[in-house]
Amino acid sequence: MTAASPGGYSESVPARDTRTTTVARTETKPAFKTTELMVYVASVIAVLIASLVVGDGDSGVDRFPADRAWLYVTLLTIGYLLSRGLAKSGSREGGRDPRM
Template sequence: MATQTTTDVHTARGSRRWVTETRPAAKTTELIAYVAAVLAVALTALFVGDGGDGGADPFSAEQALRYITFLTIGYMVARGLAKSGTRGNDSDHDA
């Protein structure tokens, strides 16, 4: 999951602003795992099968695209859940 940080920020005008943020997608382990899984599926589809024996390809490009689609849906759901608890900038705090 993404890490949330709440920070009390003093602006140039002297007012206070609370900032709650979730790490950008490029800095999360979900992205690294997603890219690694997509590469693994693509490389497996590339190298498995087509042995020249005339048999059926055990892991076709169609199956690879299906698995990559499932991985993409899972990644989008994971990022959505990570962002769902974030409310963004909140300047209504008076402390």
């Protein structure tokens, strides 16, 4: 037995879905579209050029040896990967490549 509401509608009618349709979007741009990639590449090139240009000191000792330059490149890479990871951590969508 169903009871009638004051408007004359049956109370056994299912509730209407009130959810709105939203468009799914990623929260971040792909890595190749960001300025942080450009800054990273420029920084790596600058470190390697600086290591090449800075020559021997007066005592014949290399003031910026290659091993130190590659250490700095490694640290830059770790920083870049951490920044991309933090940027993507709030992203809800999976990894779809927009170029395909």
